[in-house]
Amino acid sequence: MSGSALLAAYGEAIEAMVRVRALVAVADGSELIEALKLGARLQRLARYGDICAIARLDREGEFTERGADAAPAVSDILRVPRRASARMVAVARAVFPTTLDGHPVEPKLPATATVLATGEIDAQHADVIERHLSSEAARRIDPARWAAAEVQLADWARLYRPDELDRMARELIEQLDQDGPPPGDGEDQVNVLHLSKSRNGVGGRVKGELDSVTFEMFARAIEAALKPDDQQKTLGERQADALGEICENALDEGRLPVKGGQRPHAVISIGYDTLLHDAKGATLDYGGYIGAGDLRRLLCDACVVPVVLGGNSEVLDVGRTQRTATKPQRDGLVARDRGCAYPGCDARAYRCQVHHVVHWAHRGRTAIHSMVLLCVTHHRMVHRAGWTIRMVDGFPEFIPPKWLDHTQTPRRKPRPTVLRV
Secondary structure (H helix, E strand, C coil): CCHHHHHHHHHHHHHHHHHHHHHHHHHHHHHHHHHHHHHHHHHHHHHHHHHHHHHHHHHHCHHHHCCCCHHHHHHHHCCCCCCHHHHHHHHHHHHCEEEECCCCCCCCCCHHHHHCCCCCCHHHHHHHHHHCCCCHHHHHCCCHHHHHHHHHHHHHHHCHHHHHHHHHHHHHHHHHCCCCCCCCCCCCHHHCCCEEEEECCCEEEEEEECHHHHHHHHHHHHHHHCCCCCCCCCCCHHHHHHHHHHHHHHHCCCCCCCCCCECCCCCCCCHHHHHCCCCCCEEEEEEEEHHHHHHHHHCCCCCCCCCCCCCCCCCCECCCCCCCCCCHHHHHHHHHHHCCCCCCCCCHHHHHEEECCCCCCHHHCCCHHHHEEEHHHHHHHHHHCCEEEECCCCEEEEEECCCCCCCCCEEEECCCCCCCC
């Protein structure tokens, strides 16, 4: 660590927090309550310091010079989810805006910036304010009322939690936007669909909202595939079965667009010995687990693709004869990396590109052991930001550049415990 005043001050703050930890053990109840309040303000000031640093790095082009975009870089530096880092960058740009040539200008949210700097509110409060005042409804409010709303929200933020402020901000914007969106040919409706895996690893949840036309088509398709009600199942269960049958038929008939060079299909992960002997269950590509009954049903009509490195069934190493990966090689990469190989990234395999660990121009080989799957964001990051990838025991390991992690601690995804076929 360098001897700069800034880093020295941070070092002193860390030492002070170590002393605080020891004093907490012997403090009485009243002192602990006041300590919680002071600790909360200290954390707010620390997060404000993060926002200041992000704003300067973004404004002065430091991220760009190092070959990284602001949100992904902040995500890696602070080890926070990408969505959280994107919101931090948005708040930094609202609190510390700049002109196109990088010169600071007056804050977009002046009242919010003031109470944020004093530690009276948290960055989460500022995030709520920025998000609501950037909405379509807020943009329809005249400037004077918009400015008054920002002052009101900053004042409320000093008294209420972020979740309470979120509700109050929504109600305030709705009151100020009394006219609503301009009239058109009809009410604008947006299709929204959320798919999430269940926490217990079995199946998942579907939640969404459809516009009138899409809902009509969806309902008609479900109705056409709906089985009679003599199966002792509820209407909801029979509708779910109908949706599954529609999707399975669409996959079987090959009517869906190609993704990543392959037709969409269900992928089962199962050990080879288990497949040959007593298969009692398997893992699906999206992480769910199925039992023996469903597994036997799928295996009755399955195309089994062995993924064996160095096996004779497919040529997995084409050396220098061609630059791009073959389909069997991509199958092998999907089996090993299960989508983007970068730790923490959940991009699916069809969204990924094949990256040569040793670049083709530098005599790299088009072989499983020298390629990885990367999504567009992390593929760009590896090339531009100075990341290094090395293969350890057949799996990719990512080494960050020194500017991001001075220890250059390798990062890798947990290894799969089964082969995929």
